[in-house]
Amino acid sequence: MSQLKQYLKKAVSVPPDAPVREAAERMRSEGVGYVVVQAEDGHPVGIVTDRDLTLRVVAAGREAGITPVSAVMSRLTAVAAPTELLEDVVERMAKYGVRRVPVVDENEVLGILGLDDLLITLAAELHDIGEATRREVRDARRAAQIEQIRRELEDTFHEIEGAFHGVVEELEDVRTQAKDRITREVEAVRDRIRRLLD
Amino acid sequence: MPVGDWCHRRVVTAEADISVREVARTMEREGVGTVIVTESDNPVGILTDRDIALHVLIERLDAEAVQARDLMQSPFITIPEETSLGRAARILRMHAARRLPVVDERGRPVGVIGSEDLVGVLSQELAALAKVVERQRPSPGSEAEAKQTIERSE
Secondary structure, three states: OHHHHHOOEOOOEEOOOOEHHHHHHHHHHHOOOEEEEEOOOOOEEEEEEHHHHHHHHHHOOOOOOOOEHHHOOEEOOOOEOOOOOHHHHHHHHHHHOOOEEEEEEOOEEEEEEEHHHHHHHHHHHHHHHHHHHHHHHHHHHHHHHHHHHHHHHHHHHHHHHHHHHHHHHHHHHHHHHHHHHHHHHHHHHHHHHHHHHO | OEHHHOOEOOOOEEEOOOEHHHHHHHHHHHOOOEEEEEEOOEEEEEEEHHHHHHHHHHOOOOOOOOEHHHHOEOOOOOEEOOOEHHHHHHHHHHOOOOEEEEEOOOOOEEEEEEHHHHHHHHHHHHHHHHHHHHOOOOOHHHHHHHHHHHHHHO
16 A cells, blocks of 8 residues: 555645746746646646647747746646555556556645656666576576585595595505515525525 | 667757757657757767756747757767667666667767666566576476576676
């Protein structure tokens, strides 16, 4: 339920008889791209965007100081309640072909759900989720690769160890043989000397 | 995925010396909110529907007398066509821009990218990635697919 609220933008309102210049001034000072046209009793009757002002005032050659916003606004066809689900409201936007829906409680405008703002927020969120997922998959693959390398290293180590043992054994043999031979040689020399002395 | 593959490869231009009323009519006729302002075919600035509305109405300008060059943003922020979509989304958000021109390596505008274009692409990407996550621990076969998905989305 609070889902809808987190995507709301503040509503900047003007009365229906305000001149379009006032709407433009509010858009600039509030840093928004549209204003809600609100009747005296508070209920919203229309929306005027910066684009509407360009096309319906500048392109059409209307006088900005005397044209009321009610003359160039788009009449509201859809509103939303704060308790509605985001997907239901977006569906209504698609049905009525509107990009902005005032969220109204009783007669009070709580804020505006704008498709453009929503898209920017969702695009950023989707991208962040995508990044996190990619990182997860990458990490999983990296962990698998590390395990593979570890196993290969272990095998290599065992091979080297085996080979080393072989070499050590061979060295032992050589040493024993050499020792035996030297012993025999020494014995032989000793015999010859003993014989010469006799 | 470079942004150049996904943007609208259509650029609406306006000569720097035409009146902003004429630019506003061009925007209406062409159904665009951003035009590239050119001087002897060189892009020198951009002009949005918002720029026109606010300047003309608030400053009480004569829309017939004021020229595109008087209201254009110059220099203007551009997105190189090789930029990744994720980065393009961040640039749009950072500058609170709804649309920005995409330029080739020589800085010439080749299209316009808007947040609505990005959402479509990013949700496709997300759907592809969701499939990967569903598999949790990739077996050797699905790992190859996972790799493909990652490469596609990069």
